[in-house]
Amino acid sequence: MxxxxxxxxxxxxxxxxxxxxxxxxxxxxxxxxxxxxxxxxxxxxxxxxxxxxxxxxxxxxxxxxxxxxxxxxxxxxxxxxxxxxxxxxxxxxxxxxxxxxxxxxxxxxxxxxRLRQDARRARQRERTRIARDMHDSLGHELTLIALRAGALELSPDLPEPHRRAIGDLRASTSDATERLREIIGLLRDDTEDLASLVRRSVASGMDVRLVGEPTDSRTAYRVVQESLTNAAKHAPGAPVEVRVRRTSTTLVVSVVNGPSSSPGAATGGHGLTGLAERVRTADGTLDAAPRPDGGFAVVATMRRDAE
Missing domain, CATH: 1.10.110 (Hydrophobic Seed Protein)
Incomplete structure (x- = not known):
């Protein structure tokens, strides 16, 4: 009717x-x-x-x-x-x-x-500006610190305890730089759509299938992107199904990969903790766990209008 x-x-x-x-x-x-x-x-x-x-x-x-x-x-x-x-x-x-x-x-x-779209574009412009400023200032300084720490670590007259401390400093700075790049990637609005992401994954050799209506939610995109990356790392060659489902109030995105040919390789990988934080900002939840068949499943439930 x-x-x-x-x-x-x-x-x-x-x-x-x-x-x-x-x-x-x-x-x-x-x-x-x-x-x-x-x-x-x-x-x-x-x-x-x-x-x-x-x-x-x-x-x-x-x-x-x-x-x-x-x-x-x-x-x-x-x-x-x-x-x-x-x-x-x-x-x-x-x-x-x-x-x-x-x-x-x-x-x-x-x-x-139209007002909602204008507000969304304004937020996207602000995120892009913040990401650019963080990359230009913090990223540059962290890179310099890591380089100086690496040079100091190679100094021949440096006592061994100090050398280990400098090595830890260099490693921590490198980790902070990578984390900053991840945050900048979340802030920037240069993502493609889900269909393009799946096509690119298939072109790289993965067996990926997209089920359901595509969404322009950036949070959903990051969930799928991180999940496909983990599947490629920890379950190479396994089939992956990306499913998008909407209800009247929620958006549910699931990424399920089959068992890996390598024993014990079907793990959640890295980045799921940060991904769960990202989904929580959209008033959602992220569930990631191994499947009985040896595969792995990531399910994100968020607001229907989540960005």
């Missing part, structure tokens, strides 16, 4: 049928001097077609066509000159007013969607 109402043809047919019925209903009620309950209910039901046309169909030519149908119907059904004044009033209340309400509703929702 919902698909019928939202199709372009159904509201048009309903409106073109409702106009002559509205004229007939108005003229018969006024001629009888009373309003039978059945005709009153019919009058209320006739409000729906005008609203649906205004809500789902763009353009006013249909309204002009409805006016022509109304005039023809009045000419055929009118019994006195007064009917020519009564019929337009009836059409104004049963067709024109609901059409304006439906049109207002459609424009209001369209404006709200």
């Amino acid at each position: 919902a698909g019928l109402v939202k199709s372009r043809a159904a509201p048009v047919v309903l409106l073109l049928v409702a106009v002559p019925v509205a004229v007939w209903n108005s003229l018969t009620m006024t001629s009888s001097g009373a309003v039978p309950p059945g005709q009153a209910l019919l009058g209320l039901a006739l409000l729906a077609p005008g609203y649906l046309v205004g809500r789902w169909i763009d353009g006013t030519r249909l309204l002009v066509g409805a006016a022509v149908v109304g005039a023809v119907s009045t000419a055929l059904l009118a019994r006195s000159p007064w009917n020519w004044a009564e019929a337009p009033v009836a059409l104004a209340f049963t067709v024109l007013l609901p059409w304006f309400v439906g049109r207002y509703r459609r424009q209001h929702l369209a404006l709200a969607e």
